[in-house]
Amino acid sequence: xxAPDHILLLAGTFEARQxxxxxxxxxxxxxxxxxxxxxxxxxxxxxxxxxIGGFGGTAGLAKFLEDESVTLVIDATHPFAxxxxxxxxxxxxxxxxxxLRLERTAWKPLEEDRWEPVVSIEDAVSALPSASRAxxxxxxxxxxxxxxxxxxxxxxxxxxxxxxxxxxxxxxxxARPSSSAEEExxxxxxxxxxxxxxxxxGGERSYAKIEAARRLGxxxxxxxxxxxxxxxxxxxxxxxxxxxxxxxxxxRS
Numbered sequence: 001x002x003a004p005d006h007i008l009l010l011a012g013t014f015e016a017r018q019x020x021x022x023x024x025x026x027x028x029x030x031x032x033x034x035x036x037x038x039x040x041x042x043x044x045x046x047x048x049x050x051x052i053g054g055f056g057g058t059a060g061l062a063k064f065l066e067d068e069s070v071t072l073v074i075d076a077t078h079p080f081a082x083x084x085x086x087x088x089x090x091x092x093x094x095x096x097x098x099x100l101r102l103e104r105t106a107w108k109p110l111e112e113d114r115w116e117p118v119v120s121i122e123d124a125v126s127a128l129p130s131a132s133r134a135x136x137x138x139x140x141x142x143x144x145x146x147x148x149x150x151x152x153x154x155x156x157x158x159x160x161x162x163x164x165x166x167x168x169x170x171x172x173x174x175a176r177p178s179s180s181a182e183e184e185x186x187x188x189x190x191x192x193x194x195x196x197x198x199x200x201x202g203g204e205r206s207y208a209k210i211e212a213a214r215r216l217g218x219x220x221x222x223x224x225x226x227x228x229x230x231x232x233x234x235x236x237x238x239x240x241x242x243x244x245x246x247x248x249x250x251x252r253s
Contacts, residue, residue: 005071005248006031008064010088014205015102016076018237020046026241027248033068037077037084061091072247074240075231076102080139080199082226089229098247101233102240104202106225107210114219121145124197127221128152135193137177137209138223146197155191177206184212197221 055061092099109115140162157173196213234240
């Protein structure tokens with residue numbers, strides 16, 4: 001009897017969770033493992049085997065793929081989780097396994113937007129003018145890059161507190177992004193924000209802050225996505241499921 005296909009889903013986005021649920025219902029009997037980096041402690045119960053934490057680089061991931069007889073890897077990590085995406089590409093290449101990426105479409109500026117595109121966190125730090133009041137939507141891992149800017153006031157929103165406390169004069173907002181542009185506008189107004197700093201994560205769930213900045217006429221320092229290795233890529237859960245269907249059928253032929 002042929003062993004069932006084993007898919008490793010590298011999660012880290014809302015779409016990854018949607019995909020996990022779709023795979024369980026679409027392919028009964030499929031062996032699915034969902035892997036989270038473990039950055040956020042409040043992880044959902046998806047009803048499938050779940051692992052938390054890193055693999056130990058490319059070599060560690062390749063060993064996991066071989067030991068667990070993985071037949072397909074889905075990279076549905078955050079668009080800025082570049083190292084994990086690179087590790088997945090190299091490990092799948094070394095193990096000769098198919099790799100699919102689920103990557104939501106990047107945001108595009110509208111005519112009314114006041115974007116200042118930058119290519120890195122370091123460039124975003126430098127782009128903030130002195131005495132600005134910045135809303136820093138960059139996540140807990142990289143917020144400390146802005147700490148040396150003692151000439152600005154920062155409001156940082158994240159789900160978990162940062163490892164290094166914010167500078168004394170700054171403000172920490174522990175919350176998920178609101179889906180309401182009106183709520184985001186209220187937050188920006190109350191803090192007297194003059195600049196928004198954001199990663200171009202794409203998707204609808206955190207777009208409200210971009211719309212709020214547009215409606216308030218605020219400049220947005222937009223950090224471009226990192227360059228990732230080229231592989232088969234889908235922008236929706238539905239399209240990813242169809243590509244998975246093709247791969248699984250090919251494995252059985």
